[in-house]
Amino acid sequence: MGRLDGKVCLITGAARGQGESEARLFAREGATVWLTDVLDADGERVAGQIGAIYRHLDVRDESAWSALVTEMMGKHGRIDALINNAGIFATGRHFEIDPEEFARVMDVNCLGVFLGMRAVSPIMRELRSGSIVNISSLAGLRGGIGAFAYHTSKWAVRGMTKAAAVENGRRNVRVNSIHPGLIDTDMMQQLPGAEDEMRMTRRVPLGRAAAADEVANLALYLASDESSYSTGSEFIVDGGLNAL
Numbered sequence: 242m243g244r245l246d247g248k249v250c251l252i253t254g255a256a257r258g259q260g261e262s263e264a265r266l267f268a269r270e271g272a273t274v275w276l277t278d279v280l281d282a283d284g285e286r287v288a289g290q291i292g293a294i295y296r297h298l299d300v301r302d303e304s305a306w307s308a309l310v311t312e313m314m315g316k317h318g319r320i321d322a323l324i325n326n327a328g329i330f331a332t333g334r335h336f337e338i339d340p341e342e343f344a345r346v347m348d349v350n351c352l353g354v355f356l357g358m359r360a361v362s363p364i365m366r367e368l369r370s371g372s373i374v375n376i377s378s379l380a381g382l383r384g385g386i387g388a389f390a391y392h393t394s395k396w397a398v399r400g401m402t403k404a405a406a407v408e409n410g411r412r413n414v415r416v417n418s419i420h421p422g423l424i425d426t427d428m429m430q431q432l433p434g435a436e437d438e439m440r441m442t443r444r445v446p447l448g449r450a451a452a453a454d455e456v457a458n459l460a461l462y463l464a465s466d467e468s469s470y471s472t473g474s475e476f477i478v479d480g481g482l483n484a485l
């Protein structure tokens with residue numbers, strides 16, 4: 242028996258990285274997986290390999306969200322889990338980045354999560370069941386130098402998660418955030434100092450970056466009924482960095 246048997250799950254930014262790992266794991270655990278991204282060739286390839294459905298979805302596009310949710314409801318009549326995973330990273334201190342770059346990061350990382358919750362939670366509220374998982378970051382739990390817009394956006398994801406959890410609690414719709422540390426994906430290669438991985442991971446108590454699967458395991462727990470009493474909470478997967 243799979244841990245997500247009978248569930249319809251939607252994962253954004255799932256053509257590669259953590260989203261791809263989540264799509265593969267969720268499909269193995271019995272879910273009907275819809276994966277979305279802006280990288281269509283990669284998304285179609287992953288979907289084909291795991292028997293999932295791929296659709297192009299720029300998370301900033303409200304009408305695309307609405308079309309996707311309408312299509313999913315037409316096919317299944319339900320959406321049980323939404324993983325708001327799509328995100329971008331950008332460098333720059335607050336006195337260096339221009340407002341356009343700040344807005345670009347906020348649009349994908351923050352507006353995208355809001356639009357996803359806004360499109361899907363009415364369906365879950367009606368069903369009186371559902372789990373929304375928002376991928377924040379360790380950067381949404383603390384400050385840091387050189388990625389001001391990213392930090393801001395990931396704190397906003399954490400805040401939206403708590404507000405939406407409270408708004409949805411009575412309808413049995415759970416909303417939680419995941420806070421990954423250093424995860425070995427394309428995004429990690431964009432972090433300052435990425436050219437020297439040994440140096441970058443030296444401060445991590447477990448002494449290494451994580452594989453994307455290690456975040457997917459946590460997303461699986463939160464998407465499943467195993468986490469039925471958790472909502473509005475922060476789930477950290479960071480090899481101990483936040484304990485420093």
Ligand SMILES: NC(=O)c1ccc[n+]([C@@H]2O[C@H](COP(=O)([O-])OP(=O)(O)OC[C@H]3O[C@@H](n4cnc5c(N)ncnc54)[C@H](O)[C@@H]3O)[C@@H](O)[C@H]2O)c1
Nearest residue numbers: 254258259299300326327328378421423424426427428429
């Ligand atoms: N890798 C890390 O170290 C790390 C750490 C903490 C948090 N995160 C977060 O984890 C999530 C997944 O990142 P990842 O590590 O897999 O990186 P990644 O770059 O491999 O994956 C991000 C995915 O999001 C997609 N995406 C970007 N803009 C989009 C848009 N406008 N609409 C739809 N999809 C879009 C990309 O095409 C890509 O497939 C992100 O939210 C990221 O901020 C990553």
